Amino acid sequence: MTSVDALASLGRARALVLRTTTAERVADAVREEVVEGRLRPGERLPEQAVCTALGVSRNTVREALSQLVAERVLVREANRGVFVAQPDRDAVRDVYRVRRLVEPAAVLSGEAWDAERVATVRAAVDEGRRAADTGDWAGVGSANQHFHRALVALAGSPRLDQQMALLLAEMRLVFHRVPDVREFFEPYLGRNDVICGLLEDGDRERAAREVTEYLAAAEAQLLAAYDPR
Numbered sequence: 001m002t003s004v005d006a007l008a009s010l011g012r013a014r015a016l017v018l019r020t021t022t023a024e025r026v027a028d029a030v031r032e033e034v035v036e037g038r039l040r041p042g043e044r045l046p047e048q049a050v051c052t053a054l055g056v057s058r059n060t061v062r063e064a065l066s067q068l069v070a071e072r073v074l075v076r077e078a079n080r081g082v083f084v085a086q087p088d089r090d091a092v093r094d095v096y097r098v099r100r101l102v103e104p105a106a107v108l109s110g111e112a113w114d115a116e117r118v119a120t121v122r123a124a125v126d127e128g129r130r131a132a133d134t135g136d137w138a139g140v141g142s143a144n145q146h147f148h149r150a151l152v153a154l155a156g157s158p159r160l161d162q163q164m165a166l167l168l169a170e171m172r173l174v175f176h177r178v179p180d181v182r183e184f185f186e187p188y189l190g191r192n193d194v195i196c197g198l199l200e201d202g203d204r205e206r207a208a209r210e211v212t213e214y215l216a217a218a219e220a221q222l223l224a225a226y227d228p229r
Contacts, residue, residue, distance in 0.1 A: 026064035108208035112156025
């Protein structure tokens with residue numbers, strides 16, 4: 001079954017898609033539902049339901065879903081349809097391999113580093129704190145996604161921003177494997193705050209080191225959530 005909330009949220013993206021009427025925009029809308037945790041691993045995504053939600057043609061949706069299959073966000077199963085992907089251990093390792101190259105470098109050497117960009121990082125930290133205060137741990141997860149997106153945005157590269165969107169979609173699917181969402185995300189609220197504080201102080205070198213250590217710890221925790229081989 002497809003999440004009713006996800007389809008309703010896709011419906012709210014209809015105005016954006018209608019302004020462009022492209023498969024890429026449809027793919028962006030569906031991918032964002034994955035990033036925000038509204039589409040979960042293993043959920044079926046019927047073409048007609050997406051057509052209805054976004055008000056676009058079936059051919060456009062089919063093209064968009066094929067793009068997301070190529071990105072490993074979705075999988076196509078013969079005679080069954082299209083489903084949200086369920087990343088395995090190798091996918092976790094590869095995603096973190098890329099993140100360890102990209103995120104610390106954006107923090108250390110990003111050409112778009114300025115007060116406005118750092119304020120976006122702070123906004124994500126504050127968003128996570130507010131969600132935690134209300135016990136909204138799924139919201140904390142979304143805020144964490146926004147935090148890492150803001151770190152990569154320090155590079156000032158639209159291509160890296162686009163690549164990060166793909167990585168965040170895969171990451172959110174991985175996070176669904178965590179048995180206790182609060183236990184996983186709560187310690188990173190403080191670590192996010194530390195990294196942001198270092199950026200605000202202009203200590204980019206130390207902030208980059210913190211990001212590297214952070215990613216290593218998160219990868220180890222996520223791999224532990226999978227059955228050992």
